Amino acid sequence: MSNYHQHDGTFKIGGDIEIKRLGYGGMQLTGPGVWGEAPDRENAKNVLRAALKAGVNFIDTADSYGPHTNETLIADALHPYPLDLLIATKGGFERTGPNQWRVNGHPDHIRQAIDGSLKRLKKEVIDLWQLHRVDSRYPVEETLGPVVDAVKAGKIRYVGLSEVDVEQVKRAEKTVPIVSVQNLYNLGNRQWESVLDYTAERGLAFIPWYPLASGPDKLKSKISGIAEKHHATTAQIALAWLLKRSPNILLIPGTSSLTHLEENMQGGNIALSDEDFAALS
Template identity: 70%
Template sequence: MTNMNLTFKIGDIEINRVGYGAMQLTGQGVFGEVEDRENAKKVLQAAVANGVNFIDTAEAYGPKFNELLIAEALHPYASGLLIATKGGFDRTGPNKWIPNGSPEKIKADIEGSLERLQISQIDLWQLHRIDPSTDVEKTLAPVIEAVKAGKIKQVGLSEVSIDQIKHVQNLLPIASVQNMYNLVDRKWEDVLDYTAEQGLAFIPWFPLASGPAKLEDKIKAIAAAHQATTAQIALAWLLKRSENILLIPGTKSVTHLEENLKAVEINLSEEEFETLSNQ
């Protein structure tokens, strides 16, 4: 574990494996403007100041407000900072998420993200969901076009099965997969293993299972032994689980942000790792 690789390459950008997920920097239900905008900007700036060079956002966060906030807080962007975004959801209200894979929607999302983030190329654009009512070939046609035009550098997928990944890999190269995965919910274990074999980044969303309290029982004794928080142990377990995992814990607090980033300093023994894995 001490020799664990703490970086992972997406394309030609070397990423520190603990990044930052910006979804929480929005209104209630991931809808509307964040309540305390100045604090939100401070959190983003603190992330970059503390060595984060991978920030995950999406057109759907707000919608649109989150990307605008990131540009306001961080543009012009630090060299080597990778901002990943996503497209393919309609947002009709708080906590409402409707997949829309129509080519028109995808094209508009890509163009909109470029504009809001004030960039000429998206480092990593991810399809937020495969829309069951649209052929994925049609959904990805404007993505392939944008890659050819130099507007997208790398493409990722979210919440997909191995079969879906393979299908898309026949259409264009994939750099990452973002599925729900944490110590408590490991239904995508096979997808994680497949991405590791393929050399793709695996980006677990919900890495803390919506709050360390849900993980408390599993982790308490090991956290005490490391003088660490429950969240830090949960993140350290993910880092040890597979070297292609990139973490994007989100928070509205600079203190929590700094705590999360310290997860890389925790060396879980094989025994501790197995104890956590098998509970």
């Protein structure tokens, strides 16, 4: 696949924007329940800057993180942005309080979400805009209408989806080209194997959210044995397994800790053997 560059650990979004496969997810840089500002805003900005210094050039956020505070934080910390930095954001949720998420796929809401993200991120173009959830109250074609308009207007470069099955991806693709899918997926939760395989076949990026989960207790002893062998942590092995699972997987582990950030980045350097991978799989 022309999008895969396994030798240097990169992937081309849309066959065009080359990014490193180990990125950073901004969700944890908010208050409790993904609500409000980061408790220590200066530390949060330092974490974002440290991620870039460590080589990250792919950051994932959403208008619903905060809501809105995460996008503003990223702009405050990193703008003017390095030319090679891809910031992906998402829209399609309304927030009414901590840990409360209400899907809203109404075209008016989507239109406002796109324009709001552009403003908060201080961007003229969003390189990757993702529909955070499909809203069953509206045909996806209707929800994606403003997205198509934004692509035509040059406000959005590429479009992705989140938490979708294969049929939903295929249906959306009839309205607008899709370059990525962001679904729950990790060592312990592989319910979306079919979607991962579909994206790999099509050369689309697959972005697991909650990538650090190491799964059920029955896996713990296997992981700890492999972790010891590699002088690594369980979290690092969980990341290494994902990177080996498929070359179209892009990782966005999030943290508000500089120490954990460094640990996650080192997880990208662990090369699991085929035997290690098979034991975990």
